[in-house]
Amino acid sequence: xxxxxxxxxxxxxxxxxxxxxxxxxxxxxxxxxxxxxxxxxxxxxxxxxxxxxxxxxxxxxxxxxxxxxxxxxxxxxxxxxxxxxxxxxxxxxxxxxxxx
Numbered sequence: 001x002x003x004x005x006x007x008x009x010x011x012x013x014x015x016x017x018x019x020x021x022x023x024x025x026x027x028x029x030x031x032x033x034x035x036x037x038x039x040x041x042x043x044x045x046x047x048x049x050x051x052x053x054x055x056x057x058x059x060x061x062x063x064x065x066x067x068x069x070x071x072x073x074x075x076x077x078x079x080x081x082x083x084x085x086x087x088x089x090x091x092x093x094x095x096x097x098x099x100x
Contacts, residue, residue: 001062001063001065002061002062002082002086002089003060003061003063004059004089005059006056006057006058007057007059008054009054009055009057010053010054011051011052011053011054011055012053013051013052013053015047015048019044020044022040022041022043023041023044023045023048025041027040027041060089060090062081062085062086064078
């Protein structure tokens with residue numbers, strides 16, 4: 001069996017003020033080095049998007065509902081069945097996300 005838990009989270013993102021200023025800059029207004037300013041702006045925007053402030057944490061736990069006798073228990077079988085269950089669930093979650 002698999003237990004699924006989903007929880008949104010928010011993380012504080014502390015970026016340097018210079019990165020924020022570079023992202024807000026308007027390179028075409030710079031009288032010189034517009035290409036360099038544009039590259040700097042694009043790098044700053046990439047740094048901002050690389051650290052999202054919010055996200056979704058998905059926790060998948062596998063467990064045995066009816067524990068078998070020790071001679072029938074196999075760690076290998078448990079892991080193989082858990083991986084199949086995880087693949088089915090992750091496929092359903094990703095398919096649901098693609099539909100929205």
